[in-house]
Amino acid sequence: MxxxxxxxxxxxxxxxxxxxxxxxxxxxxxxxxxxxxxxxxxxxxxxxxxxxxxxxxxxxxxxxxxxxxxxxxxxxxxxxxxxxxxxxxxxxxxxxxxxxxxxxxxxxxxxxxxxxxxxxxxxxxxxxxxxxxxxxxxxxxxxxxxxxxxxxxxxxxxxxxxxxxxxxxxxxxxxKGCYEYSTHFTGLEGHGSGPDRGVNAVEYAVRYVARLLELKDQLKARAPKDSRFEPPWTTINTGALVGGVAHNVIPGKARIDWEMRPVQSGDADFVKADLHAFCTHTLLPAMRAVSPDADIVTEVMGEVDxxxxxxxxxxxxxxxxxxxxxxxxxxxxxxxxxxxxxxxxxxxxxxxxxxxxxxxxxxxxxxxxxxxxxxxxxxxxxxxxx
Structure with a gap:
């Protein structure tokens, strides 16, 4: 040719x-x-x-x-x-x-x-x-x-x-779609000997990851019956958890990089709504009871249908x-x-x-x-x- x-x-x-x-x-x-x-x-x-x-x-x-x-x-x-x-x-x-x-x-x-x-x-x-x-x-x-x-x-x-x-x-x-996020946790640093006087950003990030794992299992039950994808359900992957500086320092910052690959747009809405409610009603009240400036912010890296x-x-x-x-x-x-x-x-x-x-x-x-x-x-x- x-x-x-x-x-x-x-x-x-x-x-x-x-x-x-x-x-x-x-x-x-x-x-x-x-x-x-x-x-x-x-x-x-x-x-x-x-x-x-x-x-x-x-x-x-x-x-x-x-x-x-x-x-x-x-x-x-x-x-x-x-x-x-x-x-x-x-x-x-x-x-x-x-x-x-x-x-x-x-x-x-x-x-x-x-x-x-x-x-x-x-x-x-x-x-x-x-x-x-x-x-x-x-x-x-x-x-x-x-x-x-x-x-x-x-x-x-x-x-x-x-x-x-x-x-x-x-x-x-x-x-599948590909939705990528970085979720940033702002806590309050302190000495490791007094954990109640700080807000451990890594620990709250771990609780967030645990919630992602729960959602990961729930998404399997939401798989469309006629799905041609492998696996047939929307997946979640936790790619990185970054935070902390030393054994004896309460970490004030943490970051989770994670993604989901929806088989249907409703799954993405389901995951985001659940995480928003979890942060708003569970994690943030506990964090701000110690430090009013504590925060959780999710950065959208990309949402591709x-x-x-x-x-x-x-x-x-x-x-x-x-x-x-x-x-x-x-x-x-x-x-x-x-x-x-x-x-x-x-x-x-x-x-x-x-x-x-x-x-x-x-x-x-x-x-x-x-x-x-x-x-x-x-x-x-x-x-x-x-």
């Missing part, structure tokens, strides 16, 4: 941009904008409040509703403390695999989509093709949520969204036709797909590479996966010319 060499060359350039989530992605976004503008796309770059990050939204074809959106995130996870055998930001081809940070998650799909843009520009007729490349997916899908607000305000209404996360080219029609399987899903139908698959699956990991679904698009996740390689040292994308993706994208051109 003649698009493979172009895609590999483009991917090499994308990997060379070290777009680790805390850092700027502007140079990469401007590079992609130039590539798309060169084939006639209308390109908008939307910066975040800091000016250091940006989303790209581009369109080939008429300014009408119902287009097909190809989406990917531009940020990658850090390589700090990972033992790489090669420079993670220099793509290396070896034994039928392309190594480099972001090759599968998910610059491989971005490279494939942009490499196909000249082909789409020649074939597009009544149905536009859109490109959406976002920032900060790895840290809460912040870019996609900001882009969704802009598209909603502009009245831009693509009909189909294909999110190219690494699925080994399987069609994914559903995944899941992708809900739909009985009617044009995106799934198109991908099944293009790939020859006879069905679609669900996965436990999260993507930006639910955000696009919330805008009224039918959405699926389908992209080259395996999630098993993502975020690891020596991340790679197999060439046969990239080729399979390009075949699918080339067939998609027929939908634009129909």
């Amino acid at each position: 003649h698009y493979l060499d172009d895609t590999k060359a483009l991917l090499r350039q994308l990997i060379a941009y070290p777009t680790v989530s805390p850092d700027s992605n502007l140079e990469l976004i401007e590079f992609l904008a130039g590539r798309l503008e060169a084939v006639g796309a209308r390109v908008d770059i939307h910066r975040d409040a800091t000016g250091a990050k940006a989303n790209l939204f581009a369109t080939l074809g008429p300014d009408v509703d119902g287009g097909i959106l190809l989406s990917g995130h531009s940020d990658v996870v850090p390589v700090t403390d990972q033992n790489w055998s090669t420079d993670p930001f220099e793509m290396v081809e070896r034994d039928g695999k392309l190594y480099g940070r972001g090759t599968c998650d998910m610059k491989g799909f971005i490279a494939a989509a942009v490499a196909m843009a000249p082909f789409y520009a020649e074939r597009v007729k009544d149905r536009p093709v859109h490109f959406a490349f976002t920032h900060d997916e790895e840290t809460g899908c912040l870019g996609a949520q900001a882009l969704a607000q802009i598209l909603r305000a502009q009245g831009t209404r693509p009909g189909v969204a294909i999110i190219g996360e690494p699925t080994s080219m399987r069609i994914i029609e559903g995944h 899941g992708l809900i399987p739909a009985d009617e899903n044009e995106a799934k139908d198109i991908l099944m036709e293009l790939t020859g698959a006879n069905g679609a699956d669900t996965v436990p990991f999260g993507t930006e797909a639910g955000i696009f679904q919330s805008l009224g698009m039918s959405a699926v996740v389908c992209g080259p590479g395996s999630i098993e390689q993502a975020h690891k040292p020596d991340e790679y994308l197999a060439l046969d996966q990239l080729t399979e993706c390009l075949v699918m994208l080339e067939r998609l051109g027929g939908k634009l010319a129909a």
Whole structure:
């Protein structure tokens, strides 16, 4: 396939941009904008409040509703403390695999989509093709949520969204949401010999974790009978509990990092309402009886809706036709797909590479996966010319 060499060359350039989530992605976004503008796309770059990050939204074809959106995130996870055998930001081809940070998650799909843009520009007729490349997916899908607000305000209404996360080219029609929080406890420091004269922030944090464990069990009974997820219920995970300075000091500060992955929006409301009541009526009165300044504050790190399987899903139908698959699956990991679904698009996740390689040292994308993706994208051109 003649698009493979172009895609590999483009991917090499994308990997060379070290777009680790805390850092700027502007140079990469401007590079992609130039590539798309060169084939006639209308390109908008939307910066975040800091000016250091940006989303790209581009369109080939008429300014009408119902287009097909190809989406990917531009940020990658850090390589700090990972033992790489090669420079993670220099793509290396070896034994039928392309190594480099972001090759599968998910610059491989971005490279494939942009490499196909000249082909789409020649074939597009009544149905536009859109490109959406976002920032900060790895840290809460912040870019996609900001882009969704802009598209909603502009009245831009693509009909189909294909999110190219690494699925080994399987069609994914559903995944759980991902809600991440940091809950901060402010107590009152003191000498460990007089525990009643202080407010032990760590101990109250432990009681909060105990409540999370109770909710964790209760959520199992709330699992929808027809749930296709594994496990079928909403999960809670306590990722970190940080606090304290010494054996003999009552800790005045503590923090819990935790997440839940809802299978249905009502579960998230159930958990948040229960925790609010527990803090308001149980923990805080006890803390403030000793120190009026004691407090519990939950910081929302990200609340990303899941992708809900739909009985009617044009995106799934198109991908099944293009790939020859006879069905679609669900996965436990999260993507930006639910955000696009919330805008009224039918959405699926389908992209080259395996999630098993993502975020690891020596991340790679197999060439046969990239080729399979390009075949699918080339067939998609027929939908634009129909």
